Amino acid sequence: MTTPLRLGIAGLGTVGVGVVRIVQRHAALLAARTGRDIVITAVGARNRDRDRGVRLGGYDWEDDPVVLATRDDVDIFVELMGGDSGPALAATRAAIAAGKDVVTANKAMLAHHGQSLAEAAEAAGAVIRFEAAVAGGIPVVKALTEGLAGNEMTRVMGVMNGTCNYILTRMEQDGLGYNAVFAEAAELGYLEADPNLDVGGIDAGHKLALLASIAFGVQVDFDSVVLEGIERVTIGDIRQAADMGFRIKLLGVAQLTARGLEQRMTPCLVPTASPLGQLEGGTNMVVLEGDSVGQTVLRGAGAGEGPTASAVLSDIIDIARGTRLSTFGQPATTLVRATPAVAATPAPYYLRMTLQDKPGALAKIATVLGDAGVSIDRMRQYDHSDTSAPVLIVTHKTTGSDIATAIAAMADTGVLVNDPLALRIEPV
Amino acid sequence: MTTPLRLGIAGLGTVGVGVVRIVQRHAALLAARTGRDIVITAVGARNRDRDRGVRLGGYDWEDDPVVLATRDDVDIFVELMGGDSGPALAATRAAIAAGKDVVTANKAMLAHHGQSLAEAAEAAGAVIRFEAAVAGGIPVVKALTEGLAGNEMTRVMGVMNGTCNYILTRMEQDGLGYNAVFAEAAELGYLEADPNLDVGGIDAGHKLALLASIAFGVQVDFDSVVLEGIERVTIGDIRQAADMGFRIKLLGVAQLTARGLEQRMTPCLVPTASPLGQLEGGTNMVVLEGDSVGQTVLRGAGAGEGPTASAVLSDIIDIARGTRLSTFGQPATTLVRATPAVAATPAPYYLRMTLQDKPGALAKIATVLGDAGVSIDRMRQYDHSDTSAPVLIVTHKTTGSDIATAIAAMADTGVLVNDPLALRIEPV
Numbered sequence: 001m002t003t004p005l006r007l008g009i010a011g012l013g014t015v016g017v018g019v020v021r022i023v024q025r026h027a028a029l030l031a032a033r034t035g036r037d038i039v040i041t042a043v044g045a046r047n048r049d050r051d052r053g054v055r056l057g058g059y060d061w062e063d064d065p066v067v068l069a070t071r072d073d074v075d076i077f078v079e080l081m082g083g084d085s086g087p088a089l090a091a092t093r094a095a096i097a098a099g100k101d102v103v104t105a106n107k108a109m110l111a112h113h114g115q116s117l118a119e120a121a122e123a124a125g126a127v128i129r130f131e132a133a134v135a136g137g138i139p140v141v142k143a144l145t146e147g148l149a150g151n152e153m154t155r156v157m158g159v160m161n162g163t164c165n166y167i168l169t170r171m172e173q174d175g176l177g178y179n180a181v182f183a184e185a186a187e188l189g190y191l192e193a194d195p196n197l198d199v200g201g202i203d204a205g206h207k208l209a210l211l212a213s214i215a216f217g218v219q220v221d222f223d224s225v226v227l228e229g230i231e232r233v234t235i236g237d238i239r240q241a242a243d244m245g246f247r248i249k250l251l252g253v254a255q256l257t258a259r260g261l262e263q264r265m266t267p268c269l270v271p272t273a274s275p276l277g278q279l280e281g282g283t284n285m286v287v288l289e290g291d292s293v294g295q296t297v298l299r300g301a302g303a304g305e306g307p308t309a310s311a312v313l314s315d316i317i318d319i320a321r322g323t324r325l326s327t328f329g330q331p332a333t334t335l336v337r338a339t340p341a342v343a344a345t346p347a348p349y350y351l352r353m354t355l356q357d358k359p360g361a362l363a364k365i366a367t368v369l370g371d372a373g374v375s376i377d378r379m380r381q382y383d384h385s386d387t388s389a390p391v392l393i394v395t396h397k398t399t400g401s402d403i404a405t406a407i408a409a410m411a412d413t414g415v416l417v418n419d420p421l422a423l424r425i426e427p428v
Numbered sequence: 429m430t431t432p433l434r435l436g437i438a439g440l441g442t443v444g445v446g447v448v449r450i451v452q453r454h455a456a457l458l459a460a461r462t463g464r465d466i467v468i469t470a471v472g473a474r475n476r477d478r479d480r481g482v483r484l485g486g487y488d489w490e491d492d493p494v495v496l497a498t499r500d501d502v503d504i505f506v507e508l509m510g511g512d513s514g515p516a517l518a519a520t521r522a523a524i525a526a527g528k529d530v531v532t533a534n535k536a537m538l539a540h541h542g543q544s545l546a547e548a549a550e551a552a553g554a555v556i557r558f559e560a561a562v563a564g565g566i567p568v569v570k571a572l573t574e575g576l577a578g579n580e581m582t583r584v585m586g587v588m589n590g591t592c593n594y595i596l597t598r599m600e601q602d603g604l605g606y607n608a609v610f611a612e613a614a615e616l617g618y619l620e621a622d623p624n625l626d627v628g629g630i631d632a633g634h635k636l637a638l639l640a641s642i643a644f645g646v647q648v649d650f651d652s653v654v655l656e657g658i659e660r661v662t663i664g665d666i667r668q669a670a671d672m673g674f675r676i677k678l679l680g681v682a683q684l685t686a687r688g689l690e691q692r693m694t695p696c697l698v699p700t701a702s703p704l705g706q707l708e709g710g711t712n713m714v715v716l717e718g719d720s721v722g723q724t725v726l727r728g729a730g731a732g733e734g735p736t737a738s739a740v741l742s743d744i745i746d747i748a749r750g751t752r753l754s755t756f757g758q759p760a761t762t763l764v765r766a767t768p769a770v771a772a773t774p775a776p777y778y779l780r781m782t783l784q785d786k787p788g789a790l791a792k793i794a795t796v797l798g799d800a801g802v803s804i805d806r807m808r809q810y811d812h813s814d815t816s817a818p819v820l821i822v823t824h825k826t827t828g829s830d831i832a833t834a835i836a837a838m839a840d841t842g843v844l845v846n847d848p849l850a851l852r853i854e855p856v
Contacts (some may be wrong), residue, residue, distance in 0.1 A: 008581070017719070022578050022720055025671045026578065026580060029580060030578070032645065032758045032762060033577050033645075033757055033758050064707075080836070085704045116682065131575070137576075137720070137721035137724060138569075138724060139571045139574070139575025139576065139724070142570060142574060142575045143567050143570070143571065146567070146569025146570060146574075146745065146746060146751075147559070147570045147739075147740060147742050148565075148567065148738060149461050149741070149742055149744055149745045150450050150737070150741025150745060151738055151741075151746070152443060152454060152457060153536070153792065186654075190593070217460060217461075230576040256439065275703075275706075275727065278703075278706055290738060291567035291734070292446070292450055292565070292734035292735065292737055292738040292741075293729065293734060293735045293737060293738040293739075294565065294569070294726065294728065294729045294734065295728065295729075296565060296566060296726070296727070296728035296729075297725075297726070297727040297728060298705065298725070298726055298727075299723070299724070299726075299727070300721065300723065300724035300725060301721065301723075301724075302721065306719070306720035306721060306722065307720065307722060309578070309720055309732075310576060310578050310718060310720040310721035311575075311721075313577070313578025313579075313720075314574060314575050314576065314577055314578055316578070317577045317578060321751075321753060322750075322751075322752065323460075323750075323751045323753075324749075324750065325749060325751075329461055330460045330461050331463070334460055371527050395477065396580055408491070
């Protein structure tokens, strides 16, 4: 047995406490699996006095994460504070400068600063691992970086925000409107302090950008992720979709095609019978498609103390075993800056709109669609009232930009009661 | 860029050819991801003259796999010949003795000789990797060995024989009997030369024993895997199960409990709504349960050229990147010899029998079950004829041994028309 591997843990929220618990409970197991003792030297968090229900007495306490990250008796800086910059970023940079390895669950920090951090780490001979940053306990970063590394990846998809999937599932199962379920989720503490991180797709978008970097050998580019939240999805949309054999999911899709890098985190229709369509509640799912392996699906807990801590531990164990990988699967300096695709790979779209109930309204919409080059696969009217008529259209395969053109032109027809909603039907 | 990593590939069947294709097609991608050129130095197979549809001209040919395995210009011996002993084993042992790393897809060899091979490899400083031996393209060996290594694993389950799942799915979807679908599968070339390897559960049992070793830190013990094939499952069983919300799968289950190591590869009922229940056709699925991560599900192609070659490549890439792991996740000398469990964790059972149509027959069966300590949850008679009555019983949770006792006693009642079938209802 070689020298112990010494951890300095910054951040003692749910995940940090989970990591401490595993290190304490499974000391023997971890030593057996890595050949080294894994020990905690120092910890730190904003509030020292809070009772976290876990023994911390044996560890040094550091108020300053930069000091924690650079201690001589810390081999791995375990960054579990969160935040895309601020103390997390400062401490991570300090750790790297001091030649420490870094294990983090911080998707926001990596989505914004992943490239510069990876370059700094690799120049310093340090590694950054972030399994816990994407899809909680599901070992998807490992599957993509290592398990499928013999493939040219063709597409990466994922339902990676449990809160959104919970909201959509509750709406469907209990016939509740978005606002009611949102309020309930807020009360239950399921939402981030800024709920837009969840329901606006930002949190899941961070994760998608990290996976896209590994899959396609490109620099992380969160800014070009097309983000659309689930706020505009109604119970009516969910029912109409179900009626046609689809479910609505906040789905991340990344593809590298001749058009450039596509990255979307948007509500999509997927077939109810597909693995993605069958996913319910807070569970996460990632679909990895490679040229040799075909479609590989991973499903599991995307959040929570145990699952996320499990992912943190897998990174720590890798380092303890001597596994040293480039942050995004190849040297950071070789990652290319991809051009964001101007248009998505064509797909059918679901279009929902409410028209004024006057003669010729539908004809005007059909004309506008035709002018934009969008052809109609099926159309139905439902819940007709005296003054307005909800209309649902499923298009043949078309580009998102043609849809956008059509929707812009619809506004000029004067027959719309409110803004149309367009959802991509992702072929899965 | 360091020196090239040189492969010697023995076996040029579907998988071997797939590996050659990826190495040729993705040379640049592999070099970018590993920092080394990955090259093939020598290949060999039984028949040199066969046209395999792939360029082999640039590689040395070796008829003798032992010679191939020990060439000075081979760093990794890629064993894709198959067979639990014979040339595959001899060449693997020779490679290890020569200090070569080994990548293999050979589940039979490892199920029978894994412990001694792992000990030899670790003594020689060589690694043996076998991602392709279990569930084809699904990176499940990696997920278990590395991705979930911070967990005490509580259960491992899997549908890992695509042929069996194909047969059961076809029976259900097309209402065909086992024999008809079996004959069709044989004609289509879906079956191994010895079909019992597939339908008898042996092939899948090999895979289960390998996963159990990693999950529980035990020596591979294929001989103690309880094997039961799908031959006795009828279309009637499939329909009755469906009627109660279940599907029948050839399911592998491994658990380490106070009773010892449980390893079963048997037809089981699983809820239709579960991920395992939703699996159709030739796809594989593995369910990994750990104390922190909960349930993680992996699904993908379990066989075929591309997926299996993808798995072989992931092992080669790991080695190219300098990742060096113990064969079964911890040093082979620390793996314990587990005591096989004498009885499985209690579960409900599905019991199907045909009784003679005479008064008191059912009472006799009920008495026998009661005497064995098996209590009945529900019972139904169906397809009643003049002389016999099929009866279906679902028990409350009971042990497999109590069921066996009851079935043995049933034979003495004189009311059975044929042998009863007992299938475990695995809680998933």
